[in-house]
Amino acid sequence: SFRRSSTSTRQSRHHTQEQSVHNSLQSRTDTIRHRSSARAMDGRKQVVLYPSPGMGHLVSMIELGKVLAARGLAITIVIVSLPFVDTSARGPFLAGVTAANPSISFHCFPQVEVPPLDSDHPEAVTYEVAGLSIPHLRGFLAGASSAVLVVDFFCSIALDVAAELGVHGYCFFTSAAEALAFFLYLPVLHARSAASFREMGEELVHVPGIPVLPATHFPKPLMDRDDPAYRWSLRVSPDLCRSQGIIVNTFRSLEPRAVDAISAGLCTPPGLPTPPVYCIGPLIKSEEVGVKRGHECLAWLDMQPTASVVFLCFGSLGVFDARQIREVAIGLEASGKRFLWVVRSPPNDDPAKKFEEPPEPDLDALLPEGFLERTKGTGLVVKSWAPQRDVLAHGAVGGFVTHCGWNSVLEAVMAGVPMLAWPLYAEQRMNRVFLEEELGLAVAMDGYDKEVVEADQVASKVRWLIDSDGGRVLRERTMAAMRRAKEALVEGGESNLTLTRLVEGWMLP
Known part of the structure; x- marks a missing residue:
């Protein structure tokens, strides 16, 4: 506590x-x-x-x-x-x-x-x-x-x-419009059953406009009804319904079913108005402030073949324990594929330091003995941080192992890079379902919902992504989503027109 x-x-x-x-x-x-x-x-x-x-x-x-x-x-x-x-x-x-x-x-x-x-x-x-x-x-x-x-x-x-x-x-x-549909509908789910999501377990939950989800895939802060985070989340929906509009970092053609369900009032609690929904995305970092083109990982990528590298990065809060780090390393080496991997230090066991910035990782202690030397020709391990937007936009990157944070998802979509989904916290398990079952832009990393993802699962999924016909189809779908995303942002595109309409309304006296 x-x-x-x-x-x-x-x-x-x-x-x-x-x-x-x-x-x-x-x-x-x-x-x-x-x-x-x-x-x-x-x-x-x-x-x-x-x-x-x-x-x-x-x-x-x-x-x-x-x-x-x-x-x-x-x-x-x-x-x-x-x-x-x-x-x-x-x-x-x-x-x-x-x-x-x-x-x-x-x-x-x-x-x-x-x-x-x-x-x-x-x-x-x-x-x-x-x-x-x-x-x-x-x-x-x-x-x-x-x-x-x-x-x-x-x-x-x-x-x-x-x-x-x-x-x-x-x-x-x-986040995604599909996540918005869930949070708007949360008071309806709350009134429908006295059971907490934790008590519901694997029971499937139906929300208008999105795939059915097991209750276990909802954010951890919502698992227990007596948690302050749950009580705060319950009031968000009526707050938003009294607003003059909800601006969403997505584009309608990416999530048409969810956007249409929200706009039709299907996700709004009874008796509350449905505010206008403005999809103006995807908004991603326009640049990595202060990053030089000669950054170590970008220079390394310049020497790699097109679409040959798997990029592994799990966000600013995504950390693994030492055992999981070793399993990922063993799996990457066994895959035989090129990789660029951002490694962060394991979480601190001291509860008082749980959310403090971790120190630089000790790669010699965390990785298998000789790993860095053996993978020198095919892999690069970067400590703590990499310029993710610029890495994903590099032509050498052919796949992205991601925690499914929405900013990361949109950066991958804008770069046309297919995803292996490894959700960790917040709404990321929900995003995994949306990406895989609704949008067809990702495939889940086997075992992500277990205590540890084993090395052989990492190896097989990385090989699948780079070498298989299924990985090729996933890449083609992601490239198609990239084209739609870029079309949405140009003058006359769906997101551009929506933003114009929103701002013009603000300009009125």
């Missing part, structure tokens, strides 16, 4: 660092904020974006800010901090964004103190922080003359402030 003692310790540990980052970011963005005020005086509409603190959500919201700023809107992104997140890298990242995008400014809210929560899930803290930050948001909006507030899914409580102040309130949903 998140208890006050451990929370206070982490807050104390990061307080000085957080304050330093906060001051640095504020000083770097003051000038830009003044420019934003000047633009408002010149008649530009002000839009405030309110992301949740998670890096994936923040990156998606920044990309939204970029496309809105390109339409002539003045953008301010408000930043909140989680007590267990190390923010040392965030300040330079945001400063880089403002330097490259003068129409975007940032405003940092003071860090709030989170009370004890009877939950093991960081999502519960994320919801709680959004709620505790409401007074800061109310004060900021009251003085900003904002025309529009766009909030992250985890910050849906802020839509109450928008209604209170007469500000147009929208939600930006950073």
